Amino acid sequence: MTMIFGVPLAVLSGQLLIGFINGAFYALLSLGLAIIFGLLKIINFAHGAMYMLGALLTVVMFNTLGVNYWVALFMAPLLVGVFGVLIEYFLLRRIAGQDHIYSLLLTFGVALIIQGVLTNIYGVSGLRYAMPDMFKGGIKLDFMFLPYYRAWVIVVALLVCFGTWFMIEKTKLGAYLRAGTEDSQLMQGFGINVPLLVSLTYGFGVALAAFAGVLAAPIYSVTPGMGANTLIVVFAVVVIGGMGSIGGAIITGIMMGVIEGLTKTFYPPASSAVIFLVMVVVLMFRPSGLFGKEA
Amino acid sequence: MSQSFNPADVRKAIIDQQKAQDRRKMLLNGVLLLLLLAAPFAMYPVFLMKILCFALFAVAFNLLFGFTGLLSFGHAAFLATGGYTTGYLLSNYSGLTTEVGIIAGTLVATALGLAFALLSIRRQGIYFAMVTLALAQLVYFFFVQSEFTGGEDGMHGIPRGHLFGLIDLSKNLNMYYFVLAVFIGCYLLVQRIVSSPYGQVLKAIKQNEPRAVSLGYNVDRYKVLAFVISAALAGLAGSMKSVVFQLASLNDAHWHMSGEVILMTLVGGMGTLLGPVVGATFVVNIEYQLSQGPLRDWVNPILGGIFVLTVLAFRSGIVGEIQKFLRKNLG
Incomplete structure (x- = not known):
């Protein structure tokens, strides 16, 4: 068997694949955070809870209504997106004029509520979600086994990331968003309905998180607490990449996932900490982040 | 109004008002002190000590959040570091007196605070x-994987020992008065810091940082110092907590704890001296009451x-709202 630095190639490539998939999730989540941050200037502490909602909805809709994976892939982000719009409309908007710290704390409180209530209903142990039939099995490559589902996750996550990037950088709606990031008052003056745009932006950001949640349901253990820990890692990813650019968020997310996978292969005890260590190093040498423009 | 405005009279009136206010404050503080001294005879001392430890934790946090305007979401790290260090030392070196263990815990937390501050500032x-x-x-992962912390089980059976080798702290009443003394000392220290010129600069930074910079203040140094003091006091709170409960656990290091201290400060009234104390008392009580009743599973939501609710409707917190009310009605 081929060995690389004393590690079998199959193990290495397997971990790299897992790392790449984790990276795709980090990318989707930090992308949503970056979009929300752009217009609302807040960090959405409820983002992890929204990701969890996406996954949990997928499982619950399947168990109670028999909703299949493909419908869930569409429905869960939609429902969570609507939920996000409601949160923005009824809660965040009321304190929009205050210090941004308050909005951040508000989303933190919302996350506690969502997570706490669902923990009471579904417990702390993981819910199972059966892999859709068509994804069972995989391709046997020379050096590794590639499960269909994991290949699908990578492809679709990258597509969604690219689509979002395209929408923001190249379309008219994206131009509004970018203009709102620069100066929302001026844009309001041009007759654009900024409050509506803000609601939709928040809804879209959390829908992205929920979409990541649906993708995660068949491969990760679905628990009400699954979002909280992931979110902290994503925060570190955001600090590393800086929120200056959408593309930067995507690249950093995938890069960090791969680094995590590599660490798991060569020095497993550090794998849960490595992203935070990278963050420390980046803060020391490039405080504004790899792609960041502002401190 | 046909009164003449003699500047001297006005000044005298202001000074009189100030004096009356000071007298009212002194009276209030005296009453509070008496209540705190008598409290262990009316309530379970360990519960009171829990409140005092969390109150100190919140006071420490408030120095940074309420007075300097920096929202730290990582203060649990200092609480836990203080607790684990003290617990480890007292458990493994029986020759150490309690206060040495507590001071060591505080110092390690202070050093960690400096590291955090330099990176995050x-x-x-x-x-x-x-x-x-x-x-x-990151600190949490370190504690999870380290053997000396006992991992998920936590560190049990930390001896309370003797204060200065003399006073037996295993007696709850002795322990209580020790914790109370430390708490009051720290509270007065923070009060002193806030009203000092240094504290004024902190407030200036909170209100308008670019302006403070343009006035020539080295803002980063002021912020780092505030962070370090805050971390030290949080570490002290953790050290005392581990001695009081003879236990140090991962709960203290979890992000949930960092959230809780924010809640205590916010509910009590950020940027007021008494606010965090009131907030900590409120939150600890609510948690205790809920855990006894049918809603015990609903504490977190x-x-x-x-x-x-606090963020939406009572941003000034309990003490802040009372102050507003008093100002409106008593002039």
């Missing part, structure tokens, strides 16, 4: 919250609800 506002949260998570 480079980012502002919202990034600052994220950086501190991520750094605290209820805390989340209080969070949301």
Whole structure:
């Protein structure tokens, strides 16, 4: 068997694949955070809870209504997106004029509520979600086994990331968003309905998180607490990449996932900490982040 | 109004008002002190000590959040570091007296605070919250994987020992008065800091940082110092907590704890001296009451609800709202 630095190639490539998939999730989540941050200037502490909602909805809709994976892939982000719009409309908007710290704390409180209530209903142990039939099995490559589902996750996550990037950088709606990031008052003056745009932006950001949640349901253990820990890692990813650019968020997310996978292969005890260590190093040498423009 | 405005009279009136206010404050503080001294005879001392430890934790946090305007989402790291260090030393070196263990715990937390501060101070506002949260998570992973902490089980049976080798702290009443003395000392220290010229600069930074910079203040140094003091006091709170409960656990290091101290400060009234104390008392009581009743599984969502309500409707917190009310009605 081929060995690389004393590690079998199959193990290495397997971990790299897992790392790449984790990276795709980090990318989707930090992308949503970056979009929300752009217009609302807040960090959405409820983002992890929204990701969890996406996954949990997928499982619950399947168990109670028999909703299949493909419908869930569409429905869960939609429902969570609507939920996000409601949160923005009824809660965040009321304190929009205050210090941004308050909005951040508000989303933190919302996350506690969502997570706490669902923990009471579904417990702390993981819910199972059966892999859709068509994804069972995989391709046997020379050096590794590639499960269909994991290949699908990578492809679709990258597509969604690219689509979002395209929408923001190249379309008219994206131009509004970018203009709102620069100066929302001026844009309001041009007759654009900024409050509506803000609601939709928040809804879209959390829908992205929920979409990541649906993708995660068949491969990760679905628990009400699954979002909280992931979110902290994503925060570190955001600090590393800086929120200056959408593309930067995507690249950093995938890069960090791969680094995590590599660490798991060569020095497993550090794998849960490595992203935070990278963050420390980046803060020391490039405080504004790899792609960041502002401190 | 046909009164003449003699400047001397006005000054005298202001001074009189100030004096009356000071007298009222002195009276209030005296009453509070008496209540605190008598409290262990009316209530369970360990519960009171829990409140005092969390109150100190919140006072420490408030120095940074309420007075300097920096939202740290990682203060659990200092609480836990103080607790684990003290617990480890007292458990493994029986020759140490309790206060040495507590001082050592505080010092280690202080050093960690300096490291956090130097790293996080480079980012502002919202990034600052994220950086501190991520750094605290790193500390959490360290504690989870280290053997000396006992991992998920926590560190049990930490001896309370003798204060200065003389006073037996295993007696709850002795322990209580020790904790109370430390708490009052720290409270007065923070009061002193806040009203000092240094504290005024901190407030200036909170209100308008670019302006403070343009006035020639080295803002980063002021912020780092505030962070370090805050971390030290939080570490002290953790050290005392581990001695009181003879236990140090991962709960103290979890991000949830960092959230809780924010809630305590916010509910009590950020940027007021008494606010965090009131907030800590409120939150600890609510948690205790809920855990006794049929709602015991609903503690977290209820805390989340209080969070949301406070942010939406009572941003000045309990003490802040009372102050507003008094100002309006008593002039």
